[in-house]
Amino acid sequence: MSEAESNVALRHTPLHAMHLRLGARMVPFAGYDMPVQYVPGVLKEHLHTRSAAGLFDVSHMGQIALRARSGRVEDAARALEALVPADVLGLGIGRQRYTLFTNDAGGVLDDLMVSNRGDHLLLVVNAARKASDEAHLRERLSERCTVEPLTERALVALQGPRAEEVLSALVPDVRAMRFMDVRAMAVMGEPCVISRSGYTGEDGFEIGIAAPAAEALCETLLRHAAVAPIGLGARDSLRLEAGLCLYGCDLDETTTPVEAALEWTIPAVRRTGGARAGGFAGAETILQQLAHGAPRRRVGLRPEGRAPVRCGAELYAAEGDPAALGRVTSGGFGVSLNAPIAMAYVPTAHSTTDTRLYAEVRGKRLPILVFPMPFVPTRYKRSPA
Amino acid sequence: MLKYTKDHEWLRMDGDVATVGITPYAQEKLGDLVYVELPKVGTTFTAGAAAATVESVKAASEVYAPVGGEIVAVNDKVVAEPGLVNAQPTGDGWLFRMKVGNAAEVNALLDELAYKVLTE
Numbered sequence: 403m404s405e406a407e408s409n410v411a412l413r414h415t416p417l418h419a420m421h422l423r424l425g426a427r428m429v430p431f432a433g434y435d436m437p438v439q440y441v442p443g444v445l446k447e448h449l450h451t452r453s454a455a456g457l458f459d460v461s462h463m464g465q466i467a468l469r470a471r472s473g474r475v476e477d478a479a480r481a482l483e484a485l486v487p488a489d490v491l492g493l494g495i496g497r498q499r500y501t502l503f504t505n506d507a508g509g510v511l512d513d514l515m516v517s518n519r520g521d522h523l524l525l526v527v528n529a530a531r532k533a534s535d536e537a538h539l540r541e542r543l544s545e546r547c548t549v550e551p552l553t554e555r556a557l558v559a560l561q562g563p564r565a566e567e568v569l570s571a572l573v574p575d576v577r578a579m580r581f582m583d584v585r586a587m588a589v590m591g592e593p594c595v596i597s598r599s600g601y602t603g604e605d606g607f608e609i610g611i612a613a614p615a616a617e618a619l620c621e622t623l624l625r626h627a628a629v630a631p632i633g634l635g636a637r638d639s640l641r642l643e644a645g646l647c648l649y650g651c652d653l654d655e656t657t658t659p660v661e662a663a664l665e666w667t668i669p670a671v672r673r674t675g676g677a678r679a680g681g682f683a684g685a686e687t688i689l690q691q692l693a694h695g696a697p698r699r700r701v702g703l704r705p706e707g708r709a710p711v712r713c714g715a716e717l718y719a720a721e722g723d724p725a726a727l728g729r730v731t732s733g734g735f736g737v738s739l740n741a742p743i744a745m746a747y748v749p750t751a752h753s754t755t756d757t758r759l760y761a762e763v764r765g766k767r768l769p770i771l772v773f774p775m776p777f778v779p780t781r782y783k784r785s786p787a
Numbered sequence: 788m789l790k791y792t793k794d795h796e797w798l799r800m801d802g803d804v805a806t807v808g809i810t811p812y813a814q815e816k817l818g819d820l821v822y823v824e825l826p827k828v829g830t831t832f833t834a835g836a837a838a839a840t841v842e843s844v845k846a847a848s849e850v851y852a853p854v855g856g857e858i859v860a861v862n863d864k865v866v867a868e869p870g871l872v873n874a875q876p877t878g879d880g881w882l883f884r885m886k887v888g889n890a891a892e893v894n895a896l897l898d899e900l901a902y903k904v905l906t907e
Contacts, residue, residue: 444844445819635818639844708822710842735821735844742822764840 415461416556416613420620424631432529434462437633444635448737451602451640452778455562456632457623460601464532465552465610468523468539472546478523481546482516485538487659487668487682493518498582498597501667502659503538508687509655510662511538513647517584517597524584524595526557526608528649556616561606561640563781564628569596569607572622576607581782589619601637603644603780642743643736645702645775651713652700652731652745658684660691661747663700668692698728699753702775703744703761707768710735710742711761717746718760721767727752730761736777743777744770789877790853790893791902797877798853800893807853808881809841809872812906818843820869825861825883832856832885834892839882841872854892856885 412435421428426437437459439447450456470477479490488501498517502510512531517524527535532551539549560569570577573587576596584597595610611619623629638648647653653662670676674689682688705711712733716726733744744761752759755774760767790798795813799806814820822842832838832852839850861883865871872880887893897905 438845439818443819445821448844635845709824710822710847712847735842737821737844 413462415459416616417459417461417558417620420617421459421631426631426633429634431634432462434529436462437631439633439635440631442630444633444639445737447630447632447636448639450630451562451604451632451636452738453563454628454630455560455564455568455606455626456602456636457620457629458559458561458632458637459556459620460559460608461556461613461616462529463557464525464527464529464535465555465557466525466527466532466536466539467519467550467552468525468543469521469548469550470546471548473521475518475521475523478547479518481543482523483672483678484681485542485683486514486516487672487685487688488516489669489671489678490516490523491678492669492671495520496584498584498599499667502653502664503535504659504682504684504688505655506683507655508658508684508691510649510653510657510659511535511655513649513653515597515599519584519586519595530650552610554613555610556613557608557610558616558620558623559600559606559608560623560629561600561602561604561632562628563605565604565606566783568623568626568628569609571626581605581784590615590622592619598783601644601646602640603646603776603778603782604640605781605783636737639734639737642732642734642745643738643776643778644780645745645777647700647745648732657700657747658688658691658696660688660696661698661700665692695750697750698747699750700731700745700747701753702773702777703730703733703746703759703770704773704777705742705744705761705768705770708742709763709768711744711763711768711770715744715761715763717748717770718762718767719752721760723760726762728759738778743773745775748772789899790896791899791905792851792853792896793905794851795906796850796853798893798896799877800887803887803890804859804884805854805856805887805893806881806884807838807850808876809850810902810906811876814873814876814880817841817848818845820872823865823869823872823882825863825866826858828858828861830858832858841869850882852885853896854885854887855889856887858883859886860884
């Protein structure tokens with residue numbers, strides 16, 4: 403974070419006072435004063451999430467209700483399909499999907515979750531992009547839809563193998579949910595929107611709740627012995643191990659969904675030959691790349707040594723090559739793996755598993771292998787108990 | 788008696804050999820360390836030159852030679868177990884020892900009180 407960023411007035415989430423009370427170390431993030439870690443620190447918080455349940459404040463993220471002026475959710479879905487290469491029309495009530503806002507060149511404006519709430523669509527977008535996402539939605543969809551930022555809502559994530567046990571003690575019905583289900587449910591008498599999803603690779607839930615009720619919910623969750631508060635530091639190391647992209651690092655306006663290895667987000671119905679092929683921003687470039695491949699690709703990397711290889715490190719095909727062929731976009735330490743890991747963009751010819759590249763770190767060329775992602779197995783609950 | 792730098796290294800003299808590490812304040816700010824890279828024995832550094840690297844989950848930080856001199860020993864234990872730097876930053880978590888070229892450079896470092904004022 404820069405000095406300049408820390409000088410501007412930072413916004414607070416509804417849980418700010420709780421973070422301070424819990425002894426969090428606060429840092430500026432996307433214009434918010436956010437907990438980077440609590441007292442135990444990043445290592446313990448990461449491992450706690452993988453072994454029990456971690457509670458994350460993600461209220462800085464944007465929650466946006468998209469409603470068709472006609473009142474019909476399928477009209478909102480049809481409208482949104484002009485901005486994302488997903489099958490939104492085919493998204494069932496109570497289901498959620500990961501997708502991307504694309505620009506006219508095929509680059510990524512943001513990554514987001516979209517869910518069908520029955521009478522409207524609910525979008526969850528990145529904190530740093532929410533203002534531009536809202537403007538984009540208004541500019542492109544205002545004739546057909548209303549765009550309502552849910553600014554009075556908090557969002558908390560409960561992640562880890564014991565998340566279901568913890569949350570079901572308050573809301574037994576969450577047991578019946580599977581990965582990417584979204585339900586409106588009362589938690590401690592408070593109406594919430596719960597999705598079975600997250601950003602850690604673990605099973606877990608994200609809970610949208612009215613801002614004034616968020617702290618009481620968190621205090622109740624934290625009283626459970628399995629639950630600990632987790633900061634942004636571990637959130638980043640957890641998502642990196644899970645192979646998940648961070649917008650602004652691994653995705654930006656110059657990376658296409660195909661280059662980003664996110665083809666799986668584009669279903670057959672939106673591809674060439676599909677019933678609703680194309681029709682989204684940047685379709686020409688993206689469909690062409692789906693058919694013929696892209697010049698570069700996002701890959702996972704594992705350094706052969708112990709030294710972490712961080713964002714910005716240049717990659718080379720050989721130890722003595724003068725010209726770099728790619729660059730690390732996220733890199734750090736995989737705490738559960740007890741080894742350094744990274745993500746990078748490299749030429750597609752160098753993107754196959756076990757390709758050895760060299761990363762330049764402090765003037766030295768360190769061997770690093772292309773490695774399949776996720777780095778640790780995901781534990782999403784894809785079928786109900 | 789420890790001496791300190793404004794960059795949060797400490798130094799302990801024994802004859803003309805200085806043992807160097809990072810301060811409790813520095814380890815607390817950095818958080819859990821996961822990687823330590825130490826210089827080779829025999830390398831010579833001038834005061835203020837990057838001599839070692841310590842890395843947390845989130846970031847890498849340089850450790851500067853507090854004074855000029857030659858590396859005469861490094862602590863392999865912290866390479867194998869970086870968390871030792873967090874647990875005992877001025878004890879078993881020391882990083883390297885150097886033979887000091889110019890004792891006047893040691894005298895110019897911060898004493899405990901001056902460093903305490905710096906970090907409050």
